[in-house]
Amino acid sequence: MKLMKGTAFSIVVLALALTVGCGSRHSPKEVYYLVAANMSTNYWQTAVAGFKKAAAEYGVTAKTVGPDNYDPQGELAELQKAVAAKPAGILISVADAAVLTPGINAAVDAGIPVITVDSDAAGSHRLYFIGTNNLDAGRLGGRRVAEKLGGKGNVVVFTITGQPNTEERLKGFKDVFATKPGINIVEVVDIKGDTGVAFDRTQQLIAQTGAKKIDAFVCLESASGEAVAEAVKRSHDSSRTVVAWDVNPDTLNAIKDGVIDATIVQKPFTMGYVGLKALDEVFHYPPAQPSKDYSSDAFAPYPAFIDTGTSLVDKSNVDLYLSASAAHAK
Numbered sequence: 103m104k105l106m107k108g109t110a111f112s113i114v115v116l117a118l119a120l121t122v123g124c125g126s127r128h129s130p131k132e133v134y135y136l137v138a139a140n141m142s143t144n145y146w147q148t149a150v151a152g153f154k155k156a157a158a159e160y161g162v163t164a165k166t167v168g169p170d171n172y173d174p175q176g177e178l179a180e181l182q183k184a185v186a187a188k189p190a191g192i193l194i195s196v197a198d199a200a201v202l203t204p205g206i207n208a209a210v211d212a213g214i215p216v217i218t219v220d221s222d223a224a225g226s227h228r229l230y231f232i233g234t235n236n237l238d239a240g241r242l243g244g245r246r247v248a249e250k251l252g253g254k255g256n257v258v259v260f261t262i263t264g265q266p267n268t269e270e271r272l273k274g275f276k277d278v279f280a281t282k283p284g285i286n287i288v289e290v291v292d293i294k295g296d297t298g299v300a301f302d303r304t305q306q307l308i309a310q311t312g313a314k315k316i317d318a319f320v321c322l323e324s325a326s327g328e329a330v331a332e333a334v335k336r337s338h339d340s341s342r343t344v345v346a347w348d349v350n351p352d353t354l355n356a357i358k359d360g361v362i363d364a365t366i367v368q369k370p371f372t373m374g375y376v377g378l379k380a381l382d383e384v385f386h387y388p389p390a391q392p393s394k395d396y397s398s399d400a401f402a403p404y405p406a407f408i409d410t411g412t413s414l415v416d417k418s419n420v421d422l423y424l425s426a427s428a429a430h431a432k
Contacts, residue, residue, distance in 0.1 A: 127386060132162040134381050135184040136374060138195040138220070139177045140295060142170035144350045145324045145370050146195075149220070151430075152374030153193070160382055162190070172262055172295025174198035181205045185212055191381030193374070194228075195220040198264045202226075210393050215384040219373045221267040227393040229384060232377050232408045234368045236267045239412040240274015240322075243345050243366045246414060247275070247285070247318050250343040250363060254284030255317030258307055260300045260326040263292045271322045271347075288316070293326050300326035304333035308342070317343065324348035327365065331356040349415065349423055357420045364416040367423070371430075372410045380408075 136153045138146055150166045157164035167184060169176035174197040182205055184192055192209055196202050196218055203226040209216050210227040222231040247257060259275065261268045272290070279285045289307075293299040300321070307316045319334065319342060321327040327346030331353070334342050346353050346365040356362040389396075389403065396402035415423050 128161045128382070130161060130163050132382070132385065133187070133189040134162060134164055134378050135187075135189050135192045136164065136166045136168075136194075136219075136377070137177060137181050137184055137192060138166075138168045139172050139174065139197040140170070140325065141166065141168045143324060145348050145368075148430075149370035149374040152371035152376075153378050154374075156375045156378035160379070162378075162382065164378060165189075172197060174201040174264070178202055178205050181209070185209045185214060188212070189214060190385040191215040191217070193217055193219050193232075193377040193381060196223040196266060197221065199223040199225065199266050200264070207393075213392065215381055215388065215392065217377060217380055217384070219377045220368075220370065221265050223266065229389070229392075230396070230404050230406055230408070232380065233373055233410055234267070234412050235407075235409050236270035237274045237277075239366050239368070240271035240276075241278050242274075242412060242414055243271070243320065243347075243364075244275040244278030246364050247320060247343060247345055248278055248282050251285060251317055253282045256286055256288045256315060257318045257320060258303075258316050259287055259290045259320045259322060260293055260303075260330060261290060261322040262295060263290075265323075268322045275320065288314075295325065297325050297329040301329035301333050304330045305336075308333065308337045308339060317341075319344045321346045324350055324353070327362065328352045328356070331361045335361045349427060351424075351427055354415070354420055354424050354427065357415060357417060358424070360417070364414055367413045367415050369410040376408065376410065 140146055154164045167180040177197050178201055192214055203223050206216050206223055206226040206228050216228045218228045218231045220233045261272060291303050310316060319330050321330055324347050331344055334344055344362045346362050349367050353365050396404050397406035
């Protein structure tokens with residue numbers, strides 16, 4: 103009986119030791135950075151919420167930095183500051199691959215794990231990418247536009263050029279339209295992060311009639327959707343199809359009101375949440391070769407890409423997304 107009691111006591115002690123050991127893996131001294139541009143937008147605030155939730159669960163420190171507008175050079179400056187702070191890891195959305203790749207490589211060379219999120223820099227030394235399959239997302243949107251136009255019409259696209267994610271989305275639309283010779287992209291407007299450009303250009307284009315009439319407006323990033331919808335709404339012309347991006351509350355309400363036909367939905371909260379946990383894993387179990395291209399290694403310990411998912415929202419399911427958005431805001 104004494105032996106059994108002693109054994110039981112030993113098991114309890116061992117269990118407590120293991121519990122303490124697991125808990126001590128994390129520390130507030132472990133600092134993880136999320137770096138992006140346009141940080142003031144609803145999209146990135148949602149990503150920040152996911153990043154901070156994961157940090158709270160692990161008991162580590164989350165810092166989020168980056169310009170409030172589209173400013174790749176400003177984002178690079180914030181990345182360089184983050185690298186100088188020698189954090190446990192960096193999650194970064196790449197506003198411009200040409201601008202940010204040297205900074206990403208410098209971080210990895212300094213021994214700091216880097217994972218890209220939302221927008222990739224495939225040619226850099228980053229470990230892997232977490233986000234949307236943007237090519238497939240573009241094709242999803244392209245099929246919707248083709249369906250609404252009946253395979254024929256003029257399309258204008260609003261985007262931010264230079265970002266890998268928006269370039270892939272545009273290619274996805276073009277892939278679909280290539281099978282529909284009656285659909286033409288007549289203009290691609292680079293808003294450079296300024297929604298005023300989207301609003302003003304939409305107002306100008308709506309005035310075109312006859313063979314030059316614009317039948318559909320497509321927004322490849324979250325910022326321009328609201329501005330384009332407002333311009334279309336003021337025209338009182340319900341014959342135009344508007345396809346937006348992401349689930350800003352104004353975008354969802356415009357779908358409910360019938361101004362926007364549909365929006366392509368990403369999961370920024372999931373990107374931030376999964377991203378921090380992925381960095382934590384790499385920090386505690388670092389690769390032997392941090393700058394190696396694991397995408398070409400059949401025995402790699404890491405994926406090349408984690409797809410966080412994409413869906414289409416229209417009037418048939420918009421209430422579900424409005425409810426989820428309201429619940430998340432509480």
